[in-house]
Amino acid sequence: MPAMTMVQALNSAMDLMLARDPDVVIFGEDVGFYGGVFRVTEGLQKKHGDQRVFDAPIAEGGMLAVAVGMGAYGLRPVVEIQFADYIYPATDQLISEAARLRYRSGGEFWAPITVRAPCGGGIFGGQTHSQSVEAIFTHVCGLKTVIPSNPYDAKGLLISAIEDDDPVVFFEPKRLYHGPFDGHPERPAVPWTGHRQAEVPEGYYSVPLGKAALVREGAAVTVLAYGTMVHVALAAAEESGTDAEIIDLRTLLPLDLDTIVASVKKTGRCVVAHEATRTGGFGAELAALVQEHCFYHLEAPVVRVTGWDTPYPHALEWAYFPGPNRVADGIRRALEG
Amino acid sequence: MDTAIPVSEPSPPAASAAPDGGPPVLKLHIPAHHPAPDDPPDHSAVPRFPAGIVERPDIAVPAHVTHPLADKLIRALDDDGTAIGGWDPKLDPETLRRGLRAMMLTRAYDERMFRQQRQGKITFYMKCTGEEAIGVGQAFALAPDDMLFPTYRQQGLLIARGWPLLDMMCQCYSNPRDRLKGRQLPVLYSSKEASFFTISGNLGTQFPQAVGWAMASAYKGDRRIAAGWIGEGSTAEPDFHHALTFASVYRAPVILNVVNNQWAISSHQDIAGGEAATFAARAIGFGLACLRVDGNDFLAVYAATLWAAQRARANRGATLIELFTYRAAPHSTSDEPSRYRPEDEGLNWPYGDPIERLSRHLSVLGEWSAERQAQLDSEIVDEVREIGREAERHGTFDQGPHFSARTMFEDVFKEMPEHLRRQRQELGI
Numbered sequence: 001m002p003a004m005t006m007v008q009a010l011n012s013a014m015d016l017m018l019a020r021d022p023d024v025v026i027f028g029e030d031v032g033f034y035g036g037v038f039r040v041t042e043g044l045q046k047k048h049g050d051q052r053v054f055d056a057p058i059a060e061g062g063m064l065a066v067a068v069g070m071g072a073y074g075l076r077p078v079v080e081i082q083f084a085d086y087i088y089p090a091t092d093q094l095i096s097e098a099a100r101l102r103y104r105s106g107g108e109f110w111a112p113i114t115v116r117a118p119c120g121g122g123i124f125g126g127q128t129h130s131q132s133v134e135a136i137f138t139h140v141c142g143l144k145t146v147i148p149s150n151p152y153d154a155k156g157l158l159i160s161a162i163e164d165d166d167p168v169v170f171f172e173p174k175r176l177y178h179g180p181f182d183g184h185p186e187r188p189a190v191p192w193t194g195h196r197q198a199e200v201p202e203g204y205y206s207v208p209l210g211k212a213a214l215v216r217e218g219a220a221v222t223v224l225a226y227g228t229m230v231h232v233a234l235a236a237a238e239e240s241g242t243d244a245e246i247i248d249l250r251t252l253l254p255l256d257l258d259t260i261v262a263s264v265k266k267t268g269r270c271v272v273a274h275e276a277t278r279t280g281g282f283g284a285e286l287a288a289l290v291q292e293h294c295f296y297h298l299e300a301p302v303v304r305v306t307g308w309d310t311p312y313p314h315a316l317e318w319a320y321f322p323g324p325n326r327v328a329d330g331i332r333r334a335l336e337g
Numbered sequence: 338m339d340t341a342i343p344v345s346e347p348s349p350p351a352a353s354a355a356p357d358g359g360p361p362v363l364k365l366h367i368p369a370h371h372p373a374p375d376d377p378p379d380h381s382a383v384p385r386f387p388a389g390i391v392e393r394p395d396i397a398v399p400a401h402v403t404h405p406l407a408d409k410l411i412r413a414l415d416d417d418g419t420a421i422g423g424w425d426p427k428l429d430p431e432t433l434r435r436g437l438r439a440m441m442l443t444r445a446y447d448e449r450m451f452r453q454q455r456q457g458k459i460t461f462y463m464k465c466t467g468e469e470a471i472g473v474g475q476a477f478a479l480a481p482d483d484m485l486f487p488t489y490r491q492q493g494l495l496i497a498r499g500w501p502l503l504d505m506m507c508q509c510y511s512n513p514r515d516r517l518k519g520r521q522l523p524v525l526y527s528s529k530e531a532s533f534f535t536i537s538g539n540l541g542t543q544f545p546q547a548v549g550w551a552m553a554s555a556y557k558g559d560r561r562i563a564a565g566w567i568g569e570g571s572t573a574e575p576d577f578h579h580a581l582t583f584a585s586v587y588r589a590p591v592i593l594n595v596v597n598n599q600w601a602i603s604s605h606q607d608i609a610g611g612e613a614a615t616f617a618a619r620a621i622g623f624g625l626a627c628l629r630v631d632g633n634d635f636l637a638v639y640a641a642t643l644w645a646a647q648r649a650r651a652n653r654g655a656t657l658i659e660l661f662t663y664r665a666a667p668h669s670t671s672d673e674p675s676r677y678r679p680e681d682e683g684l685n686w687p688y689g690d691p692i693e694r695l696s697r698h699l700s701v702l703g704e705w706s707a708e709r710q711a712q713l714d715s716e717i718v719d720e721v722r723e724i725g726r727e728a729e730r731h732g733t734f735d736q737g738p739h740f741s742a743r744t745m746f747e748d749v750f751k752e753m754p755e756h757l758r759r760q761r762q763e764l765g766i
């Protein structure tokens with residue numbers, strides 16, 4: 001099986017879906033001739049033609065609006081937002097329109113749209129190229145939210161997202177595009193080659209939406225993470241020598257509650273880690289669910305390790321980023337608590 | 338080049354005959370990407386306008402009188418460096434030399450900072466090469482306290498206003514002299530003192546904000562006007578349309594500048610709607626005055642901006658100016674233009690280079706010489722190098738020092754709320 005980077009795996013998913021389904025179209029800023037600023041759509045226009053893969057004007061709201069119209073006709077648009085930080089102009093079309101089309105039309109119309117957007121920090125992008133905005137969308141009824149942590153999942157989840165008849169917001173941790181990242185910026189960058197989850201079949205397969213992955217078994221504490229923080233949590237568990245069980249949520253909505261509950265009932269302790277700001281973040285939802293479903297099994301308060309409630313500061317990136325030391329500290333607090 | 342090639346009406350695409358002999362079937366139009374990187378540069382679609390032929394209307398004319406100008410190009414400097422026609426602002430040689438100097442300083446600053454990124458001393462940089470006449474010429478035509486709402490490609494505005502390069506460099510280094518405390522990407526400057534609004538990374542947002550500032554200035558009976566800038570690519574954002582609507586409704590004293598440098602990263606201006614109409618023509622439906630200007634012609638840029646400023650100051654409302662130019666540099670240090678356009682496309686830009694053109698004009702006037710040009714060149718290189726070394730002594734991005742992590746929690750609010758205080762404690766500082 002070939003080793004793929006996350007960029008190649010995502011590209012392969014779109015390539016396959018373009019070939020399998022003539023209703024799939026892909027557009028976004030710079031995605032056509034250039035192949036996207038992160039090169040995720042490289043070669044797709046050349047192979048499938050500019051009627052199917054094309055550049056969009058710089059208008060995120062316009063992109064989502066035409067995607068809704070295309071979906072109403074019966075197409076299956078895949079829209080790239082250049083950075084998750086630039087999804088805000090599209091939120092009205094996403095939140096008020098795409099997400100509610102099925103409901104308000106009594107099931108007559110729906111929006112089979114996939115919105116892809118690179119998210120997260122770790123590349124010194126400053127406050128407008130680093131945000132993790134997933135909680136804005138998990139708060140909206142009618143949207144599915146996906147965040148892969150490795151090439152294998154990225155491809156399989158993107159295929160499921162494109163095939164899904166409801167709108168899916170698909171965030172790609174840009175720091176993971178070319179290799180796993182354990183949150184130690186001082187260490188040399190590691191490529192995906194050799195990583196177990198970088199072995200990606202060239203052909204079609206899917207990873208279902210709503211299924212978490214158990215990435216490390218343990219008995220002492222459960223760590224719930226997604227995206228880049230899965231790798232950071234693994235590093236934190238290794239470095240602190242704790243018997244932590246780590247769950248990669250993969251999909252935030254629908255959420256695999258069964259896997260979470262089973263794990264927390266076993267360990268009795270829970271740490272929630274995300275890069276996004278804390279207040280009203282998805283960690284708050286996870287903590288609430290764990291409390292509702294595992295209250296009598298909990299031996300300590302649920303601990304949240306998150307980005308701070310400030311914009312992402314350019315030069316203070318590593319003071320902002322919830323790295324392995326902070327996760328390990330969170331694990332310690334959960335164990336002591 | 339000084340021959341007018343008429344702008345031809347775009348012909349409607351031919352209807353495709355249906356295979357079954359029925360009525361024609363619909364066809365989706367996708368603007369072609371051209372020329373490809375390995376094709377020869379091709380500017381045949383760029384209309385050629387001679388200098389000096391566009392009449393300069395009185396500043397008090399009704400907006401619709403300016404609307405035919407949307408399909409022309411105001412040029413004052415011809416290809417030989419002679420100033421002709423009603424848009425020659427007749428600036429004195431000393432002002433022209435100051436303009437030349439500020440443009441050259443802008444270019445030299447860009448060159449140095451781009452290299453600093455390549456050397457790993459800063460994380461990111463964006464040049465305005467080929468567009469220097471815009472920032473500099475427009476700053477010269479405005480009053481020093483008129484309020485500017487720029488994009489990341491108008492560093493020339495700050496430099497022309499005499500804002501210290503040292504300050505700009507320290508921002509790029511995110512060092513302890515950075516007035517933005519290391520929080521912003523390089524080039525996203527802010528200077529209230531220079532009446533230069535904090536640059537946003539989100540495209541287009543500043544454009545209607547300029548209108549709001551202008552409305553406030555009118556509300557207060559002030560005399561200052563505002564000016565906003567936006568790239569042609571970003572005119573697709575709704576914020577562009579908000580600006581035009583509010584400027585029209587409230588007759589705001591604002592100048593709305595569209596910098597059409599042909600490219601938005603890898604997308605040609607056609608993708609922003611430039612294939613069907615000029616960007617100046619966007620003003621027509623809103624009933625705003627419009628001008629379309631050769632952005633590489635310092636004199637024309639100055640004269641058009643002055644026209645719009647005088648009109649705004651006379652309570653005649655806003656003007657939309659399209660500045661027609663070419664982005665000679667990569668979009669940013671992260672960009673690879675060789676993947677989407679011919680390498681030498683910029684060298685063949687029919688409207689030349691703004692610095693060379695102004696320098697030639699001064700020579701034609703007998704106010705400049707090759708020796709003086711060479712002397713100024715080396716003087717500017719030395720100046721930028723000296724300031725650069727001083728800035729580096731305050732710290733570089735890679736080596737530090739930086740602001741303390743404590744400061745990360747400041748300025749989110751005026752008073753730090755309790756939850757941020759607690760988070761700061763959690764960080765242990």
Ligand SMILES: Cc1ncc(C[n+]2csc(CCOP(=O)(O)OP(=O)(O)O)c2C)c(N)n1
Nearest residue numbers: 086490538539540568569570571600601602
């Ligand atoms: C809302 C938003 N969408 C996308 C981007 C990413 N982006 C940054 S610059 C750019 C191209 C802008 O082109 P243009 O407006 O023509 O200005 P130019 O860079 O050519 O000066 C894009 C798409 C952004 N910064 N903000």
